[in-house]
Amino acid sequence: MTQQKTRVVVAMSGGVDSSVAAALLVEQGYDVVGIMLRLWAEEGDDGLGQPNSNRCCAPEAVADARAIAKMLGIPFYDIHAEQVFKQRVVDTWVNAYADATTPNPCFNCNRSIRFGFLMQRALALGASYMATGHYARVIAPVAGAASPVFKLRKGADAHKDQSYVLHVLGQKDLARAMFPCGGYVKADVRELARRFNLPTAERAESQDLCFLTQGDYRGFLARQMPEVAKPGPIVTAAGVEIGQHDGLPFYTVGQRRGLKLHAQSTDAEPLYVLKLDAARNALVVGTLAALGASAAFVGAMHYCDDLAPSAPLRCTAKIRYKAKEAAGVLTPLPNGSAEFVFDEPQRDITPGQGLVCYLGDVVVGGGVISRKVKG
């Protein structure tokens, strides 16, 4: 009996990152299996009476992924996950807008779809690991460590780092996760794709939410939740009505552009969205000075170590995917919540977005911001 190779399932999308991830693992001698998930997209009509495909798993992308798997000589499965994606990611995302927040659907997708639905299938296939094309790294515990802990670390490419959306992972996930692109910068990955002759080397980046076929999230929300996306007043903190909004889901905290204010109000200091007030269907606006807040409260804080720090922790935090990290103190609270107090007030602390904490380039954990705390 020959030595069994370690089996790894790669989540393939047909894009350059996951393709390179698969090729790297093959090169490293793993027994690689590719799986592509068909995810939900809004019902529509492609002109042939068929519903739209999710952009990241359109028929062309499936064909690309299948061709790459064939080139690499690995088994490839394209499996349907539309319903589970719709329920656990899209519906949750839409409902979060109904709660007047600005949610990030990638958290639930990573938690429930990649590291839930797909990981379950990977283990069923006898895989020891599941790999994705994310720009992040896993640090395995030192051999013989007294309390072995896997750490989630930022990707080597500061611009592409995706550790923010992976903060939801815990020990059982990290113990089985591989991010083969995490040690490279994007340009290197493209170069690897060329070296591997992968046909996706030159593919453009996709930025928008994968389930919006037209990239039009406003239209999508209006169709998904007409009862919530209703016009209402724009008010000052003092409650004075100074304009009308098109529906709360179309605004986010810190937004300045696109506010329809009554004519007499427009000559004053620039106004920003401070808060979405669901109870009154009102958009509360104010000046830049009023926008800042000194702390964020997280209702359910997740720690990658599966264990909250025993004392307040001085670290940094990111309040959006593309936000700069800011220093402060993370205080775990009883019942799983947490508060992060920034050294300097931050603008744009937005309920629904993730607050993700770092010690250097290691992710401590994170959670969805419930509210900002004025200081």
Next chain:
Amino acid sequence: MRSSLLFWRTGLYNSSMTSRRVYLDHSATTPIAPDVLAAMQPALTSEYGNASALHSFGRDAAAALDEAHALVGCALSARAGEIVFTAGGTESDNLAIRGGALAARKRRGLEHGHIISALSEHHAVEATVLQMREMYGFEVTMLPVDSHGVVDPDTLRAAIRPDTVLASLMLANNEVGSLLPIAALGAICRERNVLFHTDAVQAPAYQALDVNALNVDFLALSAHKFYGPKGIGVLYIREGTPYTLVSTGGGHERGRRPGTVNVAGAVGTAAALKYVARERAAQATRLMALRDTLIDGVLAAVPESRVSGHPTLRLPGHASFVFNGVDGESLLMALDVEGIAVSTGSACTSGDPEPSPVLVAMGIAREWALGGLRITLGYQTTADDIAYVLETLPRCVARVREAAAAFS
């Protein structure tokens, strides 16, 4: 395919699939028998004429086609003129249901008309019948099935109405392998002046078919299910049966299926029927024994496993199971990675944890029905293949269950 793929020679190629491969999905398709391929060869190469043409090239093709009609007719105890070549089983089902129901409705002067089928039917029948309701105004009754997926003749008898024009019931269920009492069902239809179609696609590899003994007006076959080529099917249409064209064009196949006939396919179908007629008695006996070894072995080795479909009145090479708390698709992939090619029995279309409608119609509980697995043997299947499955399957089921428990 992009050109860069052609230059893929960097030595990265790894064969992660285990080298052993066992094909056990013969209800999905079978390999072409060497005899069949040899018979098709002339029509694929030198004898390329259009069978409708008058010249010598056409005559050669027409002669080959005539012979194919005669051979297929003979194999079904039908006349050559009652055989129509189509593009496959699905097309044959469509032509029978649409062509028969529309013509019978018109002939009988009915406004709507009523069609009967069953909840266990293949998509080719189910989707066609449902479209007849949605787009053509027919009323439809989908008969329930018993716990083995079989339609009771009394249920059919009770469902027939004065305006019933057609019933379509399969001979052998593709998903669970059960055999239906087609002769009895057909007799009821005949007595009540209802056209009767049977999808017999799964049958020819194991049993002789006699359209008179079966009491059918239409019968559908697909050559690739019995060691013939893909892309060719047969529709038997009893002489004098109401039938109207579904697609229109030239007068091919005695005016019942327009389009240049796939002569090579027709010849291959005839050759395949000849091949299975020669082999099937011995194969059926052999495969039934292997199938029972497989069934007994799986039930003994896999906790919470059951056979789906009829325990004895089933296709000889067909074993189907349900496993409690197992995702059938995950199990299929786990087996594939071990080189074993099987099927869940029904195509999963949405990742929706929705069990197979056929298993649900049989009254199988949801947690079991989600774990359907179909293992279908063929003429090349060996005892060794079955031993390999019995060695591998219990381990895979256990792993799928563990994975579901660890990450839900």
